[in-house]
Amino acid sequence: MVYSKMSDEELLKLEGELEKKYREYLGLGLKLDISRGKPATAQLDISDGILEALKPGDCRSESGFDCRNYGLGDGLPEMKRFFSGFTGVPEKNIIVGGNSSLQLMYDAMVRCMLYGTVGSERPWCEVKGRKWLCVVPGYDRHFAITESLGFEMINVDMKEDGPDMDAVRRLVKDPDVKGIWCVPKYSNPTGNTYSDEVVRELASMECAAPDFRIFWDNAYAIHDLADKGDSLADIFAEAEKAGHEDRIFYFTSTSKVTYPGAGVAMIAASAANLALIKSIMNVQTIGYDKLNQLRHIRFFRDADAVSAHMRKHSEIMRSKFDAVLNGFSAIKDCGIAEWTNPRGGYFISLDVMDGCASEVYRLCKEAGLTLTGAGATFPYGRDPRDRNLRIAPTYCGEEEVGTAIGILVTVIKLVSVRRILADRKTA
Amino acid sequence: MVYSKMSDEELLKLEGELEKKYREYLGLGLKLDISRGKPATAQLDISDGILEALKPGDCRSESGFDCRNYGLGDGLPEMKRFFSGFTGVPEKNIIVGGNSSLQLMYDAMVRCMLYGTVGSERPWCEVKGRKWLCVVPGYDRHFAITESLGFEMINVDMKEDGPDMDAVRRLVKDPDVKGIWCVPKYSNPTGNTYSDEVVRELASMECAAPDFRIFWDNAYAIHDLADKGDSLADIFAEAEKAGHEDRIFYFTSTSKVTYPGAGVAMIAASAANLALIKSIMNVQTIGYDKLNQLRHIRFFRDADAVSAHMRKHSEIMRSKFDAVLNGFSAIKDCGIAEWTNPRGGYFISLDVMDGCASEVYRLCKEAGLTLTGAGATFPYGRDPRDRNLRIAPTYCGEEEVGTAIGILVTVIKLVSVRRILADRKTA
Numbered sequence: 001m002v003y004s005k006m007s008d009e010e011l012l013k014l015e016g017e018l019e020k021k022y023r024e025y026l027g028l029g030l031k032l033d034i035s036r037g038k039p040a041t042a043q044l045d046i047s048d049g050i051l052e053a054l055k056p057g058d059c060r061s062e063s064g065f066d067c068r069n070y071g072l073g074d075g076l077p078e079m080k081r082f083f084s085g086f087t088g089v090p091e092k093n094i095i096v097g098g099n100s101s102l103q104l105m106y107d108a109m110v111r112c113m114l115y116g117t118v119g120s121e122r123p124w125c126e127v128k129g130r131k132w133l134c135v136v137p138g139y140d141r142h143f144a145i146t147e148s149l150g151f152e153m154i155n156v157d158m159k160e161d162g163p164d165m166d167a168v169r170r171l172v173k174d175p176d177v178k179g180i181w182c183v184p185k186y187s188n189p190t191g192n193t194y195s196d197e198v199v200r201e202l203a204s205m206e207c208a209a210p211d212f213r214i215f216w217d218n219a220y221a222i223h224d225l226a227d228k229g230d231s232l233a234d235i236f237a238e239a240e241k242a243g244h245e246d247r248i249f250y251f252t253s254t255s256k257v258t259y260p261g262a263g264v265a266m267i268a269a270s271a272a273n274l275a276l277i278k279s280i281m282n283v284q285t286i287g288y289d290k291l292n293q294l295r296h297i298r299f300f301r302d303a304d305a306v307s308a309h310m311r312k313h314s315e316i317m318r319s320k321f322d323a324v325l326n327g328f329s330a331i332k333d334c335g336i337a338e339w340t341n342p343r344g345g346y347f348i349s350l351d352v353m354d355g356c357a358s359e360v361y362r363l364c365k366e367a368g369l370t371l372t373g374a375g376a377t378f379p380y381g382r383d384p385r386d387r388n389l390r391i392a393p394t395y396c397g398e399e400e401v402g403t404a405i406g407i408l409v410t411v412i413k414l415v416s417v418r419r420i421l422a423d424r425k426t427a
Numbered sequence: 428m429v430y431s432k433m434s435d436e437e438l439l440k441l442e443g444e445l446e447k448k449y450r451e452y453l454g455l456g457l458k459l460d461i462s463r464g465k466p467a468t469a470q471l472d473i474s475d476g477i478l479e480a481l482k483p484g485d486c487r488s489e490s491g492f493d494c495r496n497y498g499l500g501d502g503l504p505e506m507k508r509f510f511s512g513f514t515g516v517p518e519k520n521i522i523v524g525g526n527s528s529l530q531l532m533y534d535a536m537v538r539c540m541l542y543g544t545v546g547s548e549r550p551w552c553e554v555k556g557r558k559w560l561c562v563v564p565g566y567d568r569h570f571a572i573t574e575s576l577g578f579e580m581i582n583v584d585m586k587e588d589g590p591d592m593d594a595v596r597r598l599v600k601d602p603d604v605k606g607i608w609c610v611p612k613y614s615n616p617t618g619n620t621y622s623d624e625v626v627r628e629l630a631s632m633e634c635a636a637p638d639f640r641i642f643w644d645n646a647y648a649i650h651d652l653a654d655k656g657d658s659l660a661d662i663f664a665e666a667e668k669a670g671h672e673d674r675i676f677y678f679t680s681t682s683k684v685t686y687p688g689a690g691v692a693m694i695a696a697s698a699a700n701l702a703l704i705k706s707i708m709n710v711q712t713i714g715y716d717k718l719n720q721l722r723h724i725r726f727f728r729d730a731d732a733v734s735a736h737m738r739k740h741s742e743i744m745r746s747k748f749d750a751v752l753n754g755f756s757a758i759k760d761c762g763i764a765e766w767t768n769p770r771g772g773y774f775i776s777l778d779v780m781d782g783c784a785s786e787v788y789r790l791c792k793e794a795g796l797t798l799t800g801a802g803a804t805f806p807y808g809r810d811p812r813d814r815n816l817r818i819a820p821t822y823c824g825e826e827e828v829g830t831a832i833g834i835l836v837t838v839i840k841l842v843s844v845r846r847i848l849a850d851r852k853t854a
Contacts, residue, residue, distance in 0.1 A: 036497070044495045048483035051718075056475035068471045068686040070463070098525050103712040110537055114552065114576065125541065125552055141713070148710045149541065259495040262718040283575045285530040286568070289716065291478075291689040 002335040003416055008424065011417050018414040022367065025407050030368035032404045037188070037346035038395040039256055039313075046312045047258040053298035059291060067290035073282055079264060079293040085303050086222050088234050089250055089268040095277065098288040101253035101265035105215055106145050108249050108267060111280050112178070112213065113149055118246045118272045119211040124178060125150075133171055133180035135163045137349055137377030137388045139188040142181040142217070146379075151178070153379035158187065162194035165201050172207040179213035185232045186220035189349040189377055189390035191342020193230035203238035203247065218252045222310050225318055226343040236268070245270040254296060256346065257310065264296050314344075320393040320401045324348050327405030336416035339391075348391040349377070356415045357386045363411045369404050429762040430843055435851065438844050445841040449794065452834050457795035459831045464615070464773035465822040466683055466740075473739045474685040480725035486718060494717035500709055506691060506720040512730050513649050515661050516677055516695040522704065525715040528680035528692035532642055533572050535676050535694060538707050539605070539640065540576055545673045545699045546638040551605060552577075560598055560607035562590045564776055564804030564815045566615040569608040569644070573806075578605070580806035585614065589621030592628050599634040606640035612659045613647035616776040616804055616817035618769020620657035630665035630674070645679045649737050652745055653770040663695070672697040681723060683773065684737065691723050741771075747820040747828045751775050754832030763843035766818075775818040776804070783842045784813045790838045796831050 003011070059067050061076050075096025084091045097104045116123040124130055132151040134143055135158050146153055154171060157164045162184070171177055182202070184194040194202075202214055216235055224230075239245045246269075253265035269277060300306050324339075325348070331337050339350045352360055357374040364371050372390040375381040391408075393401045430438070486494050488503050502523025511518045524531045543550040551557055559578040561570055562585050573580055581598060584591045589611070598604055609629070611621040621629075629641055643662055651657075666672045673696075680692035696704060727733050751766075752775070758764050766777045779787055784801035791798050799817040802808040818835075820828045 038497055041493065041496075044486075044493065045483070047495075048486075051481045051483055051486070052479070054478045056472070056478055059471075059475075059478070066468065066471065068474075068688055069468075070465055070687045099716045100712045100714070106711040110541065113541060114537065123552075125550075141710075144710045148707065259718065260497040261495055261714060262716045280575065283568075283571045284533040285527045287527070287688060289526045289689045289719065291686065292716065292719070 001333065003420055004335055008421065011421055015414065015417045015421070018410060018417065021410050022363070022414055025367040025410065028368070030403065030407070032368060032396060032400055032407075033370040034392050034396060034401065034404050035370045035372045036395065037256075037392045039260060040316060040395050040397070042316050043313055043394070044259060046309065047299070050258055050295045050299045053295040054291060059294065061290070061294065067294045070286050072290055073285070073287040074278060075266075075288065076290055076293045076297065078297045080266075082297060082300065083252065083266045083268075086306065087218060087250065087252055087268070089236055093236070093268045093270065093274060095267050095274065095281070096288065096293055097265040097267060099255075099262055099265065099292070101217065101219065101251045101255065101267075102141055104265050104267045105142070105217065105249075105251055107281075107284070108215070108277070109145055109149055111277065112211070115276070115280060117211050117213065118270070118276055121210070127176060127178070129176045131174065131177045133163075133168060133177060134379045135181060135183075135187070136379070137189055137383075137390070138181060139183060139217070140372075140376040140381075142215070143379045146181070155379060155384070156180070158190050158192060160192060162192065162198035163202075165198055168202070169205055172205060172209070172212060175208035177207070178209055178211065179215060181215050181217065183217050183219060184235070185218055185230060186223060186342055186345025188219070188345065189347035189372075191340045191345045191347060191349065193232055193343075196233040199233035199235050200238050203235050203244055204242035207247075212247060214248050216248055216250045218250065219256070220345040221252050222306065223256060223313070223346070224310065224344040225314050225321055229344050246273055249273070256313075257306070258296065258299070262292065264293055317394055319398045320396070321348065323398055323401040324391055324393050324405050327402060327409055330409050331412060334413070334416070337412055346392060346394055348393070350389045350391055351387045352389065352412055353416050353419055354385045354387050356412075356419055357383060357389050359415045360389060360408070360411050363415065364408055367407050367411070369407045371408070428760065430847055431762055435848065438848055442841065442844045442848070445837055445844065448837050449790070449841055452794040452837065455795070457830065457834070459795060459823060459827055459834075460797040461819050461823060461828065461831050462797045462799045463822065464683075464819045466687060467743060467822055467824070469743050470740055470821070471686060473736065474726070477685055477722045477726045480722040481718065486721065488717070488721065494721045497713050499717055500712070500714040501705060502693075502715065503717055503720045503724065505724045507693075509724060509727065510679065510693045510695075513733065514645060514677065514679055514695070516663055520663070520695045520697065520701060522694050522701065522708070523715065523720055524692040524694060526682070526689055526692065526719070528644065528646065528678045528682065528694075529568055531692050531694045532569070532644065532676075532678055534708075534711070535642070535704070536572055536576055538704065539638075542703070542707060544638050544640065545697070545703055548637070554603060554605070556603045558601065558604045560590075560595060560604060561806045562608060562614070563806070564616055564810075564817070565608060566610055566644070567799075567803040567808075569642070570806045573608070582806060582811070583607070585617050585619060587619060589619065589625035590629075592625055595629070596632055599632060599636070599639060602635035604634070605636055605638065606642060608642050608644065610644050610646060611662070612645055612657060613650060613769055613772025615646070615772065616774035616799075618767045618772045618774060618776065620659055620770075623660040626660035626662050627665050630662050630671055631669035634674075639674060641675050643675055643677045645677065646683070647772040648679050649733065650683060650740070650773070651737065651771040652741050652748055656771050673700055676700070683740075684733070685723065685726070689719065691720055744821055746825045747823070748775065750825055750828040751818055751820050751832050754829060754836055757836050758839060761840070761843070764839055773819060773821055775820070777816045777818055778814045779816065779839055780843050780846055781812045781814050783839075783846055784810060784816050786842045787816060787835070787838050790842065791835055794834050794838070796834045798835070
């Protein structure tokens with residue numbers, strides 16, 4: 001039943017029923033949280049072999065390097081091979097970092113700010129009107145970096161096959177537009193994967209800034225939920241073909257493969273970029289934690305082990321995503337919400353009626369359900385249509401997810417009914 | 428026998444003998460390295476309990492937090508307590524970082540550059556003539572940071588009791604002087620510990636820059652070689668008394684307590700500084716590796732365990748320092764070199780005759796002995812008197828250290844003889 005086609009009377013009756021139901025939820029004193037993309041405890045447990053992967057007398061890399069001591073600032077060769085294995089990025093283009101790809105991204109941005117990057121006429125901190133493209137809805141922590149460093153952030157809509165490339169092509173004609181945030185596979189929060197065509201265009205398009213950078217955060221490279229996952233084109237290969245290999249900063253990590261708090265991250269870039277990055281990184285640190293790299297290598301003996309491991313993750317996660325989608329099916333034909341059905345990643349993106357997301361967030365919060373803040377998926381926390389909400393079902397148990405979505409659906413209905421009635425009054 | 432009092436004839440004879448001996452070394456095809464402050468394998472072995480400190484099902488902090496997952500961005504409370512235990516810094520002033528205190532220093536400097544710090548009128552990157560005080564001889568990696576970030580570095584001599592405070596007091600009258608590097612205990616490379624008086628003066632002196640910062644790198648806080656180690660005054664307490672608590676950025680790590688490549692580092696600062704640091708660090712990363720913090724906590728059950736552990740280090744290291752000092756005793760009365768006799772830390776600082784350090788380095792290198800580069804202990808790698816060399820005897824075996832110092836002493840003698848003869852010719 002499409003709500004907007006219901007009579008005032010029908011809507012008022014429905015509102016009464018929904019208010020009753022909502023009050024029941026209030027009385028339950030629930031405390032549920034589907035706000036952050038955190039793996040569940042059961043997911044962490046499947047990596048616990050890592051805790052016992054190293055033994056005294058067994059801390060040497062393949063080449064015999066003692067990973068306990070200083071040295072090997074750009075990481076273990078075998079860890080580069082590990083990342084190369086599932087990203088397709090050549091080992092020689094990889095630097096292995098610490099436990100946080102976000103930190104590698106922030107640090108990469110800071111280097112551009114203070115030193116400039118390959119092709120820069122001057123450090124970005126001297127570019128007063130520096131701008132950055134943000135695919136929306138997107139990842140709040142990306143936007144926090146560019147906000148913190150004083151970029152004017154420009155929204156670019158996410159479409160089925162990736163960012164709206166008409167908008168991107170137009171915007172990169174401005175030389176002050178220095179780059180774009182991309183989560184190209186199972187994007188946060190929509191779950192979209194960029195099409196080959198979009199990847200190719202991003203790699204080949206003409207940019208006015210000679211130092212334009214794509215921050216390619218392939219956080220969910222191997223995080224399939226469906227039996228057959230999406231495939232992502234190789235942006236490095238495409239950029240090289242177009243003579244733009246310096247355009248790409250490529251990131252990934254094992255944060256959601258092994259441990260969010262104690263995984264291993266990487267940055268990859270062209271030879272020219274890498275030389276500059278290393279020369280500065282070598283001032284910043286003597287090296288990242290190589291023992292943790294070695295733990296990962298010992299734990300994942302080969303690519304098959306990684307695939308089998310990721311299947312375990314998806315087995316744990318899938319039922320929770322199903323619980324969300326099943327819950328949402330109750331409002332499938334109401335015309336009050338749309339949501340994504342991703343084949344991987346950590347999120348479902350939910351669009352409610354324009355102007356309703358903040359109110360949905362507020363009423364859920366009062367009923368004990370924490371969602372990612374309304375607006376969080378947009379730069380400056382401002383969703384221009386106040387409609388997007390990010391659903392992160394992984395941390396809770398399946399039953400809790402069911403309860404959470406029950407509350408959410410009730411609240412969406414209630415807020416939508418009220419909105420329709422209010423709109424009719426002012427019309 | 429003081430070389431400068433020898434006749435030309437005596438010196439020429441001695442030169443011939445030394446050249447013969449040097450040629451013998453050349454023939455041995457040695458490969459020795461006393462260039463970096465790296466712990467020996469035997470020192471790493473004593474920490475190997477860390478490798479097995481965590482078991483599946485045992486990854487929770489005292490408060491029950493699952494250290495495998497996201498969260499606790501400023502570190503485990505018990506790890507703060509650990510650092511507080513031996514630095515005397517209150518737990519509430521501590522942020523626990525990753526495996527590298529150097530990285531925390533670089534990142535702290537970068538934040539000052541891009542955002543400014545408490546008291547700043549503007550970010551330091553906008554202070555065109557920014558300057559930094561460098562106690563010399565000092566730590567090359569400190570100097571690399573301030574060089575990389577465009578500071579004009581000003582040498583301040585190290586005296587028996589710390590930096591030349593007459594010079595420091597004069598220099599900080601310049602508002603463009605933004606700070607000073609300090610290794611206050613067992614300083615790199617001289618091994619001096621700052622006197623209480625010097626610590627007090629650094630904390631209380633009037634600085635023209637309202638955002639003057641002391642980067643207090645207490646890297647060797649508990650690294651005694653002698654039975655009774657040096658004691659260092661509490662700079663935080665002194666700064667607080669003087670109303671300058673925002674002046675101090677305090678760093679230390681377990682790099683030379685447990686593993687250089689996989690220890691835990693910290694930064695401590697005043698409440699006002701900490702609030703600013705956290706607000707930016709929270710953009711940079713979701714958090715450092717808490718599992719490694721937990722490993723350290725499990726391994727060191729209490730302060731006594733730490734003391735006992737550090738005694739094991741000193742037992743391994745002491746004989747190597749003795750080997751250096753014994754070797755140097757051969758040139759004790761020659762008037763051609765002076766060296767320090769530290770009660771802790773990782774280095775012995777050696778001053779040869781003015782203008783001779785580079786040549787000593789070169790001849791040692793040719794004979795297969797790698798020293799820290801001549802000049803490395805000074806900003807820009809420029810030792811104005813070309814006389815300082817840093818001896819790092821920890822990584823080699825005791826016997827190798829003996830051989831290395833044998834070569835070094837022969838080379839010092841040879842270079843000194845030649846220098847004296849050359850000086851007489853041009854006189």
